[in-house]
Amino acid sequence: MTGKGGTGKTTVAAALALALARGGKRTLLVEVEGRQGIAQLFETAPLPYEERKIAVSHGDGEVHALAIDAERALLDYLQMFYKLGSAGRALKRLGAIDFATTIAPGLRDVLLTGKACEAVRRRDKRQRPVYDAVVMDAPPTGRITRFLGVNEEVAGLAKVGPVHNQAQAVMRVLKSPQTAVHLVTLLEEMPVQETVDGIAELRAAGLPAASVVVNMVRAGLPGEDQLLAPHRHTDELTGALARAFSQAGLGTAGGGGHAERLVAPLLEQGREHAERVALERGLRTELRAQGLPVRELGRLSEGVDLPGLYGLATALHDRWHTGEPA
């Protein structure tokens, strides 16, 4: 799950993990940016670097969560290939771990994608996948292609050896139908533009752009077309609205009564809203021209809290076609 900053990518990722866990499934929600956004969302203590159950979804499913710590992942990774022993301690003392996790060409991203792919491929004793789905709260749209494609670059830099092989194995998973990149956006110009660019970049890199999730969508307003043509029959409309407000028990309609005084400010709000909705129409069209499924989620008027999150999960579950992602 990727998306421009501020679009609610972490929230949508968490909602998807809940949604995909429905019906007795087990999902893993992975955080890679060290912000502890998942813990905050689920109102729990900061996540350690280990997988733990964080929520139960509707229908008896389980969501596990993992905040990947790049330094710890590196040590795991080195262990995978090599008993490092004192060489490992020497690396640490010399700052090699800092080097690898912050500076080295993409090693940090290699570790993060590698750990997620390991979770995807992990099997239990009976050779069944441990997780039915792994949902990654991935870096933002502007960095996603580079992030997911980093193993290709590493495979090019490290031309032989275990790192090369590992990088190639990760790339195989990421480019396979097992992976789906979903882009979260808002119906605002910049996020939409970034989404359109992101889809093009993913496609150019051979990475599976799978769908667009439009978050925080505004509701349409009955009769909003009347608002967009505001200068016709204004007096008529004002009078009718004042009468309606009065009818609803909001004071008197005429003679500067309360109901009448409500008309102008509420109409103005309505017009602003209609203007925004009209703008959104164009953006929606642009998104739909990308040839990907577009799913929309409503705005949570109370902000994101746990009930809101479960509500989003329900909404996503209802929209998500079965069998994706594998």
Added chain:
Amino acid sequence: MSTPPATDVLDVDPLLDDPATRIVVCCGSGGVGKTTTAAALGVRAAERGRRTVVLTIDPARRLAQSMGLTELDNVPREVPGIDTSAGGELHAMMLDMKRTFDEVVEAHADPDRARAILENPFYQSLSAGFAGTQEYMAMEKLGQLRAGDEWDLIVVDTPPSRSALDFLDAPKRLGSFLDGKLIRMLMAPARVGGRAGMKVVNLSMAGLSMVTGALDKLLGAGLLRDVQTFVAAMDTMFGGFRARADATYQLLQAPGTAFLVVAAPERDALREAAYFVERLAADRMPLAGLVLNRMHGGAAAGLSAERALAAAETLTAENLEIDGIVDHRPGKSVVRSAPAADAEALEAHEAPQTSVPPEDPASRADSAASVAPETPEVPVASEAAPAPQAAVAAEDGSPASDSPAGSGPHPSDADTAETTATDDAVGLAAGLLRLHAERMRLLARERRTRDRFTTLHPEVALAEVPALPGDVHDLTGLRTIGERLAHQHAEETPASHRPADSR
């Protein structure tokens, strides 16, 4: 007043006008309008008479176009259309990271060595933008612009980091890495005989060969060789890197620098803002204040959300009696979510209305959101409205959009196309009331979020920028933002200025 009593108002005009202000750094988490704020401040400063340059990092295309930027070329370009009558001007540039890194190399190494570095595969990866490099290069470019002393004011937009704090940390990290033990160790095999004073290497030659051996096996010998060649070629520059990182850091602490933390009235953004404020204080960086973008204003603040919703209910109920509109029951609805149908729906304005019930009744109660699908639909979640959580789904925006939809508790469909003007007005009135209720709740939430921050950090001056209905993509829009930012007193958005009104 726009802020709770304890908090000062951030007055940007005196800050921008003060000749002592030489650098304004806009920082904050992603998606809060940081770049727009930086651009708006640049336009305002220039039109108030200062020779200003805006340094942006990866701006949205349309925003870049609004400042006349069409390419990454690392050279400040004059922004056309700026009112220069006050004697100022505006230039803008987008940071080209690789180009900046290349320039550093070219400036500090002789031509042969520079070529060796620039052609090194490890360098090419490093310079093209892995973690930390972007932040470092932004600082590097800022240092260059400031050193040139060509500008009255430099406005910097910080990179979209994982965390806002990376911006402060990355330069030091890169500096200390390039200057560090590891680099020296890696360098050693490429040298003849090592060098006096390299205690680490001398003390642990055994450890060294073990480590390089391990790295070789892990990375493949070729990569390590590339790194070593790179490091050897960069040798002469290392002291320079550290010194430059330190110098830039000091520049940020100097009196001519002002940090503006940018946020939106959302929990995460303000949490990041709080971290940033604390970090700036710890590092003795001069914080000018917090810019809170996209605060919603609200008219008719005397009408509470609850009252507006109740009134809307009344109207809707009456409207139903008049028209005999049948409520859509979940049982009648169609679930359609296959991808093929998604694609079809793109054109299908006439598609049957779908309405998706939550899975089980238990989930209904806490179902706070609903999905607006690909056709106009009535969100069932809001049928349980007016629960405080009732989220609203979107109107499709297709030509059928004049049919009522969205937040109504008894939504109807095309039936109402037939209704009379009066009924239209009643429907519209109910819609406006619901919209108002939603707006009032949003206002209350934004204020709560803001007040949580100001309670924790009453020392931080605050400027609120009311939300614009549309996006900003031209100079006019940037000017408007600048005005809203500057006119904290004059702005008349009553609700956002008088918290007490919401009750």
